[in-house]
Amino acid sequence: MIAIIIPYYKPTYFKITLDSLANQSVKRFKVYIGNDASPSGPESLLEGYLNKFDFVYKKFENNLGQKSLVKQWERCIALSANEEWMMLLGDDDYLSANYIEEFYKQIEEIKSSKVNVVRFATQVEKMDIEPPKVFTHPKMELSTDSFYRNIFQSSRSSLSEHLFKRSAYMKHGFRDFPLAWGADDFAWLDFTEFNNIYTINEAVARIRISSESISRKGYLENQKREAKYACFSLIINGYIEKFKKEQHYSLYRYYENLVYSSNNISFRFWLLLSKFYLLNKDILKFFKFQRRIFVYKYVRPYQNIKNNFLFYLLF
Known part of the structure; x- marks a missing residue:
């Protein structure tokens, strides 16, 4: 099974995120949503998805993300059970309908490759810019090469399009950088122990850059x-x-x-x-x-x- 973990705070595009999970062609996953004391909770929205996919929802009483996004990720991950694979999905990102299906189609090859990190193709959706380019990657690539390409802008990387093994997370954790900026990039080095990342280019994670995103230019x-x-x-x-x-x-x-x-x-x-x-x-x-x-x-x-x-x- 896969644990899809969503650290929630922004409601603006959350319905699109949930719809993409409800529309998955294969439902072999469980969703864990951790509300970081948002002033706009998703409770009424979530009622419409009770019979569409399996999820757990938790509202935290204190906002942690402003102090440490990594700590917020960690307490959301702690909501999950013992699923072997996990992903952290942004509350404004969404997945192509074949996302989970493609993972299970390639699961035997993933196992034989002995990798701890799997990534998917991505599209970055920015305001007033379309159609977005699809970023693909080599089927197998050293995490150091991926990091290098990302730094020097011949590639891209973000948190939402990666799956990682629970055992790798438990061993290494995320580095607690300010704003969690680069914490995911370093995690793929740590989790792979500087070895290979496996890529699934047949499905796409769609990453949204909006006026609310930490990733927007000019913000902090x-x-x-x-x-x-x-x-x-x-x-x-x-x-x-x-x-x-x-x-x-x-x-x-x-x-x-x-x-x-x-x-x-x-x-x-x-x-x-x-x-x-x-x-x-x-x-x-x-x-x-x-x-x-x-x-x-x-x-x-x-x-x-x-x-x-x-x-x-x-x-």
């Missing part, structure tokens, strides 16, 4: 930046050797830019990247890095002071 960008920095600090300092050698330079440069944008320049950071360039015998890149450090650490603050001084003189 400082916290997202903080989360990206925390995520990449772990990658660079603890897991870089899990990635292919030819991916290292791009990952280090991405991390470097996050350090600058987060104003987290430190001696340890300087030593880490200096060592990387020297060990790779790339003297030119080493000196370019020293120049960048000098500019960001000393020249740019001076330029800001100078600009402010001119501003007061002129105005």
